[in-house]
Amino acid sequence: MNEPKFVYVTYIATTPEKLWQALTDGAFTERYWFGTRIESDWTLGARVRFLRDDTVSDYGVVLECEPPRRLSYSWRVEFHEEFRHERPSRVTFEIEPMAPRMGGRRSEVKLTVIHDDFDAGSKVFRAISGGWSLVLASLKSFLETGGGLTSASVEALKEAEERALAAARGAAA
Amino acid sequence: MTQLSFSSEKFLPKTVYVTYIASTPEKVWEALTSAEFTKRFFFGRAVEVEPKVGGSFAMRMPDGRYDIKGKVIEWDPPRRLSVTWEVDFEEFRELPESLVTYDIEPMGGSVKLTMTEAHRWDVPDAILAGGRQGWPLILSSLKSVLETGKPIEINVKVGPPKEMIEAVKQAVATKPWRSAEARRT
Numbered sequence: 542m543n544e545p546k547f548v549y550v551t552y553i554a555t556t557p558e559k560l561w562q563a564l565t566d567g568a569f570t571e572r573y574w575f576g577t578r579i580e581s582d583w584t585l586g587a588r589v590r591f592l593r594d595d596t597v598s599d600y601g602v603v604l605e606c607e608p609p610r611r612l613s614y615s616w617r618v619e620f621h622e623e624f625r626h627e628r629p630s631r632v633t634f635e636i637e638p639m640a641p642r643m644g645g646r647r648s649e650v651k652l653t654v655i656h657d658d659f660d661a662g663s664k665v666f667r668a669i670s671g672g673w674s675l676v677l678a679s680l681k682s683f684l685e686t687g688g689g690l691t692s693a694s695v696e697a698l699k700e701a702e703e704r705a706l707a708a709a710r711g712a713a714a
Numbered sequence: 715m716t717q718l719s720f721s722s723e724k725f726l727p728k729t730v731y732v733t734y735i736a737s738t739p740e741k742v743w744e745a746l747t748s749a750e751f752t753k754r755f756f757f758g759r760a761v762e763v764e765p766k767v768g769g770s771f772a773m774r775m776p777d778g779r780y781d782i783k784g785k786v787i788e789w790d791p792p793r794r795l796s797v798t799w800e801v802d803f804e805e806f807r808e809l810p811e812s813l814v815t816y817d818i819e820p821m822g823g824s825v826k827l828t829m830t831e832a833h834r835w836d837v838p839d840a841i842l843a844g845g846r847q848g849w850p851l852i853l854s855s856l857k858s859v860l861e862t863g864k865p866i867e868i869n870v871k872v873g874p875p876k877e878m879i880e881a882v883k884q885a886v887a888t889k890p891w892r893s894a895e896a897r898r899t
Contacts, residue, residue, distance in 0.1 A: 549850075550850035550851075551733075551850060551854045552850065552851055552854040552855065552866045552868065553854070553866075554858060554862070554864065554866060639868035639869070640868060640869045641867060641868060641869065642867045642868065642869045645867050645869075647864075647867070649866055649867065649868050670732075671732070674732040674733060674734070675734055678733045678734035678735070678857065679734070681854065681857065681858075682736055682857075682861055685858060685861060685862050686736075686861055686862055688736075690734055690736055690824050700821070
């Protein structure tokens with residue numbers, strides 16, 4: 542059986558440097574990640590913390606850090622008791638600059654997010670896919686328009702979280 | 715909503731892509747069903763669709779030829795469009811059609827768009843790879859067009875990857891979908 546693995550690809554009109562900043566600077570993540578502030582000094586082995594309303598929702602450790610191309614950290618989900626007993630999984634961001642079409646001057650990048658290293662039957666794995674597509678769509682809007690999907694944020698995030706919990710409970714049943 | 719007598723339940727989802735767009739369901743529907751829009755984000759292809767269940771569906775390339783043909787299975791503006799998807803290109807013509815469905819859901823001032831590519835046979839990953847490469851770019855570009863007025867315009871290699879062509883040739887030679895059909899009857 543294949544190990545559970547989530548892969549999401551998106552293309553964003555931005556530079557690798559700006560995308561890197563958006564992924565690693567808490568002042569930026571807060572604006573598209575529905576109020577989640579990421580904090581780390583981004584050295585190998587350093588602690589990564591996800592803060593929401595000043596409480597740690599999740600945390601991890603930096604596994605790879607090659608600005609502005611590749612970032613990987615472990616991820617232990619704390620935000621709900623349903624997930625807390627699982628060992629950390631791993632998230633990797635790959636940033637590839639893309640060649641513009643003839644005559645094009647705008648920088649565009651391909652972002653691949655890989656979330657893997659789950660145990661078989663992981664509830665976290667069942668829960669994450671809805672959240673990632675929402676967060677990454679908001680990240681793309683933020684970089685291209687200056688605003689995240691703010692109008693959608695509260696309702697969409699709540700729905701994604703409810704679906705995540707429902708999926709986790711379904712896995713337990 | 716009307717539905718053609720077509721058993722879409724034979725088709726299993728193999729590739730699903732979800733994105734959220736700061737737009738309205740009506741605008742997302744228009745972007746997916748109007749030629750002027752699709753030309754901007756769908757590798758230059760113009761959609762031609764008869765707006766009714768059973769109507770024809772096609773994608774016209776910039777050179778005027780068609781490489782995707784199919785039929786409308788569900789036409790439910792601005793919420794759901796489902797079409798059969800036959801690739802009209804070399805050996806690909808011999809493959810069974812797939813089913814492509816767009817689901818459009820309003821969500822707190824934005825729109826959740828889900829694209830589902832479903833198949834009625836056990837498609838190898840090498841063939842699914844084509845759609846898995848293409849859809850993220852097409853749908854990222856659609857989101858950019860609707861939110862910023864500008865598509866993603868990277869230089870993509872034209873044509874399917876070599877491994878995909880090999881896998882299609884092999885599938886056409888062995889026709890694995892026939893055994894699946896025989897089991898069902």
